[in-house]
Amino acid sequence: xxxxxxxxxxxxxxxxxxxxxxxxxxxxxxxxxxxxxxxxxxxxxxxxxxxxxxxxxxxxxxxxxxxxxxxxxxxxxxxxxxxxxxxxxxxxxxxxxxxxxxxxxxxxxxxxxxxxxxxxxxxxxxxxxxxxxxxxxxxxxxxxxxxxxxxxxxxxxxxxxxxxxxxxxxxxxxxxxxxxxxxxxxxxxxxxxxxxxxxxxxxxxxxxxxxxxxxxxxxxxxxxxxxxxxxxxxxxxxxx
Numbered sequence: 001x002x003x004x005x006x007x008x009x010x011x012x013x014x015x016x017x018x019x020x021x022x023x024x025x026x027x028x029x030x031x032x033x034x035x036x037x038x039x040x041x042x043x044x045x046x047x048x049x050x051x052x053x054x055x056x057x058x059x060x061x062x063x064x065x066x067x068x069x070x071x072x073x074x075x076x077x078x079x080x081x082x083x084x085x086x087x088x089x090x091x092x093x094x095x096x097x098x099x100x101x102x103x104x105x106x107x108x109x110x111x112x113x114x115x116x117x118x119x120x121x122x123x124x125x126x127x128x129x130x131x132x133x134x135x136x137x138x139x140x141x142x143x144x145x146x147x148x149x150x151x152x153x154x155x156x157x158x159x160x161x162x163x164x165x166x167x168x169x170x171x172x173x174x175x176x177x178x179x180x181x182x183x184x185x186x187x188x189x190x191x192x193x194x195x196x197x198x199x200x201x202x203x204x205x206x207x208x209x210x211x212x213x214x215x216x217x218x219x220x221x222x223x224x225x226x227x228x229x230x231x232x233x234x235x236x237x238x239x240x
Contacts (some may be wrong), residue, residue, distance in 0.1 A: 130169035144193035
């Protein structure tokens with residue numbers, strides 16, 4: 001079992017913070033093994049951390065930024081051989097939003113501009129793969145799923161406009177979703193994943209109850225990639 005998290009310490013008046021990754025036996029009979037740890041003391045440095053398992057390896061990435069400069073460290077932990085390998089460590093021309101491991105490399109989506117990058121294992125280099133917003137749209141924060149990139153925007157009428165491409169940038173779905181309750185009072189959307197036939201989203205919105213008090217409600221919906229039909233799988237009040 002792997003544990004990852006952030007660190008925050010104050011020693012002799014100096015504040016340090018960062019991220020760590022540890023391996024912890026499920027049966028608890030062996031000591032924790034710290035695989036990777038990195039700390040900073042510059043309060044102007046921001047840190048984000050990502051990880052994904054692929055076959056017998058665990059890939060993890062630390063992204064830091066200071067001003068307009070973004071630095072990425074990409075590592076691979078081989079669980080079978082218990083070896084750590086740094087695949088990339090340096091500045092990148094984008095702010096990573098998510099990443100996705102494939103057989104020949106690692107894909108990255110950018111936080112703001114919709115550009116998709118790829119790190120190739122063979123060359124050890126990162127290059128621009130395609131632009132998710134190549135038609136001038138404003139989709140942001142692309143999410144990865146099996147063979148899919150998913151993002152959405154809200155139009156002027158608060159309708160969801162969802163776009164899905166494959167990993168080559170070909171559009172496979174670009175539809176406006178009819179979700180009346182979200183259009184009227186929605187405020188949050190979370191992408192929950194995809195399979196061959198559907199996309200899944202968690203929606204949060206406010207509804208006025210009989211006592212005239214607004215309460216937060218949630219829905220888990222599926223969206224058919226074939227027809228665009230939206231189906232409510234679950235609905236209820238948000239837990240507080």
